[in-house]
Amino acid sequence: MTQKKINIRVPVLARVEGEGALELDIENKQITHLKLNIFEPPRLFEKLLEGRHYSEVPDIVARICGICPVAYQMSAVHAFESLFDTRVSSWVNEMRRLFYCGEWIESHALHIHLLAAPDFLGYESAPAMAKKYPKEVKRGVEIQNLGNEIVRLLGGRSVHPVGVKVGGFHHAPKIDDVKTLLVKLEKKLPEVEEMLRWCSTLTLPDIEQEFVSVSLRDEKTYPMNTGNVVSGEGLNLPVEQYQTVFKEHHEPHSTALFSLMNGEPYLVGPLARLNLNFDILPDEIKTIINECDISFPSKNMYHSMFARAVELLYTFHESIRILKAYAIPDVPYSNVNVKAGIAYGCTEAPRGVLWHRYEVDEDGLIKSATITPPTSQNQARMEEDLRNALTLSGLDRKEDDIRFQAEQIIRNYDPCISCATHFLDLRINHK
C-alpha cells in the first residue's frame, strides 16, 4: 500500500461565527482520528456575573452573542421570574414571543442567505452570489431587516436591545409604530413563502443518519419561551432537572464546553425543533411543506436549512398574528419580589436550547451562574456528523472535496461560538 501523509492548513473557516480547526486522520479509507477544535477566546461570562444584581443580568448576558442577544435575555428573565414567583401578563408573554420571532427571522434569514446558500450554489460569499441571484439575495436581506425591525420595536435597537427587564418590558410600543410594521410584514409575506419554496429547490446531499433531536416542547404552541425539554427518544424533563441528564465537560481541544445527554451526542436547533414539533405547526404551513416534498421528522442534516426557512415563515405568521391583536397595556411589566435560591430558565435560541442557572442571594445578587449555549450542545453531534457523513461520501477523495464537505457540514449547524472567532485549520493525515 502506498503511504500518503499530507498536512494541510486552511486559514479561516468562512461564514461561521467561530474559530474552528478540524484534525482528520484517515487510514485504509477509514477515519482513525477526528477532532473539531472550536476556539473562541474565553470571556468568562459566568464569572463576571458573580456579584452583579439580577436586574443587570439581561443586559450583560446579551453581550455573549451579538446575533442572538434576545435569546440570552429571555432565558435570564424566565429564570428569575420563576424563582421569584413573578406572574407576568398575557401581554408580556405575547410581546416576548413577538420579540423572539424578530430574532429568529433576523438570525435565520442571515444564515440562509448570507452564510449557507452560497455553499449550495457554489459561491464563495453572498456578495459573489448576488451577481447571479440578485433577487434572492435582496429578498433575503430584506426579510432579515424586518426581523431587525421587530426587535427594534420592542428593544430600541436590534443588537443588544434595551427594552427587556425582569417582569416584562420597560416600554410598550406605540400603536402607530405597530401598524406601520404590520403593513410591511403583510406585504413581505408572499415573498417569505416564495423563499421557502426556493430553499426546497436547492440540491441537497441525500445523506441520512441516526441522531437524537432535543428541543423544548409546549403542547399548545411551537416552542420559544415555554415548555419541557424533550427528545426523540421520549425524554420529557422540566427545565430545572436539565442537569440530571445533560452534562457539560471540558475537552482540551476546545474552549466551547461539550455537552452530552446521558453521555451521548444530540442535536439542538431548527431541525431538532421541527422534528419534535412538526405536529404543532398551523395547517397552512404544513401544506406548503408537503408541497415541497420534504417530510419531518427528517434524518438528513442538510434539511437544517429548509427547517430554518420553515421557521422563518412560521415566525412571520406569528408576528402578524400578534401585531394584529396589539393593544397598549396599563403597565408593560409586573413588579418582582426578590427571593434567594436557584433560578432556572430555558428557551429556544435560533440555534437551539439555551439553558441558564443562577444562584441568587436574598439581596438579588448573583452568587454563581451556569450558561449552556446551543453550540456547546451541538459540538459532539458535529464531530459525529463529520465522521458519518465524510465516511458515507467516501474518504478516497481529493482533499479539497473533503474540506468543502466538512465546512458545509459544520455550517449546517450555524455554529455561533461567540457564544465565538474564525479559523478552520484543516489537517488531513492520509496513511
Added chain:
Amino acid sequence: MSRAKVAVHKFSSCDGCQLAFLNLGADLLLLSELIDIKHFAEAGVIDESGHVDIAFVEGSISTQKERQRIQEVRKNSDYLITIGACATSGGIQALRNMNDGKAWLEAVYAMPEYIDSLDKVSPIAEHVKVDFELWGCPVSSEQVVATIRALLSGVTPKDNTEKVCMECKRKNNICTLVTKGEPCLGPVTKAGCGAICPAFGRGCYSCYGPSANANTSSLSQRLIGLGLLPEQVSQRYQLFNNNAPQFKKASEEVSKK
C-alpha cells in the same frame, strides 16, 4: 478610480459590531459596490494577509495569538478603525482585569492549561496605533457608514463627543434622572445611540463610554444622593466600558467613599 480596499477583523467579542455591516439590508449590496471588501470572515470573504486601505477591528486582545495577529493587521492596513466597546476600551470581558483572571479561568475550565488566555484583557490601542475609534456596545450602522463615506470623500471622519443628555433634549425625552430619580449615566456618556434607554423610561447604562469632559465625581455624588451605595455606583461604571480610563478612575474614586 479603483475602489477602496476594506477588511473587517474580529478579536475577542460577541460579533455584534460586525452586524453594523451585515444588518444594512439592501444597502449592504450597495456598499459592496462602493468598497472592495477583501477580508470579512463572517461574510465569507477571506484574505487576512492582503494589504487594505481601511481595516475595521472588532474585539479586544485576550490571547497570545491575538496579540500577534493585531500586529499583522496593523502592518497590512493604512487606516485602522476600532469598532465598539471591546476594541476601543476592552469591553465587558476586561472586568477580569480587576479580579483574579487566572482563578476565573480555572473555575470555568477543567483543563485551563490548554486555554490560550492572557491574564489581562486590553483594547487595541494598547498594542498598535489606532487611527480612529468608534465607540458603542454595539456601534450602529450609521456610525460605520458615515465613517466610510467620510474617508471615501477624503474627509477626516468624525464621531460624537457630546453627551447623551444632548440627544435626550433634541428628542424631547423626559429626563429619567430628574423626574423619576432613575440612576442614569447619560450625563457622562458619549452620544450616538439615540438616547434609546431614556426614551424607554430607563436610565442610560453607558454603552458608548465616557464623553468629553465627563464630570463623573459630580454624577457619582448625585447617584449616592438618590440612595445608591458607593459600591452600587462603582458597579455602574464597571460595565461595558469598565476599562476606559475615566470610568476606571470614577469607579475607584467612589469605592473609596
